[in-house]
Amino acid sequence: MLKPPITLIDNWLDQTGSEELFTELLTTIDWQYEIVKMFDNSIIVPRKIAWFGDADATYRYSGLTHKPLPWIRALHILQQKLEVERSLKFNGVLCNLYNDGKNYMGWHRDNEPELGSDPIIASVSLGEPRRFIFRHILSDVKHEIILNSGSLLLMHEGCQQYWQHSLPKMMSVKSPRINLTFRHTQH
Numbered sequence: 001m002l003k004p005p006i007t008l009i010d011n012w013l014d015q016t017g018s019e020e021l022f023t024e025l026l027t028t029i030d031w032q033y034e035i036v037k038m039f040d041n042s043i044i045v046p047r048k049i050a051w052f053g054d055a056d057a058t059y060r061y062s063g064l065t066h067k068p069l070p071w072i073r074a075l076h077i078l079q080q081k082l083e084v085e086r087s088l089k090f091n092g093v094l095c096n097l098y099n100d101g102k103n104y105m106g107w108h109r110d111n112e113p114e115l116g117s118d119p120i121i122a123s124v125s126l127g128e129p130r131r132f133i134f135r136h137i138l139s140d141v142k143h144e145i146i147l148n149s150g151s152l153l154l155m156h157e158g159c160q161q162y163w164q165h166s167l168p169k170m171m172s173v174k175s176p177r178i179n180l181t182f183r184h185t186q187h
């Protein structure tokens, strides 16, 4: 059976650490709604975001240019943990805040040119568990996982080339979730 090239590590952060980090990020980050242009319309994206990274890690997606906010300690510690434990180097992290299950992310690939031709992406989840679905672009095969608080999802080479992903609405979810996707932008 066709499966996406991923590794999911539950409890990558322990429960206390996850809860503390979640509260810190929820209350200290200056979360912003994004407005994207679709044809002639301006659409408010159904979640809030913040982009942190090295000074030169400008990231352009959905037609918007994101200048990085300087690393905050809590995010820098995670960046270092990924480098030490997994030998993965990232120069930025996209933070997404989903207020509840009405907030979501539609089908897409993280395949912007500045991420390189076949990027590896590390995704850390905090707060409410949510469904996460992969869909193979040629065969339409789907693969579903649950992203629990404290989990680390590694999307390896091949994942962004051949698989889209989405975080669907979950109307039963009434509380927030934060997702941190560590990326390497090239200049």
Ligand SMILES: O=C(O)CCC(=O)C(=O)O
Pocket: 094, 096, 105, 110, 123, 132, 147, 165, 166, 167, 179, 181
């Ligand atoms: O919230 C998530 O787990 C997914 C985020 C995502 O797909 C993205 O940032 O590209």
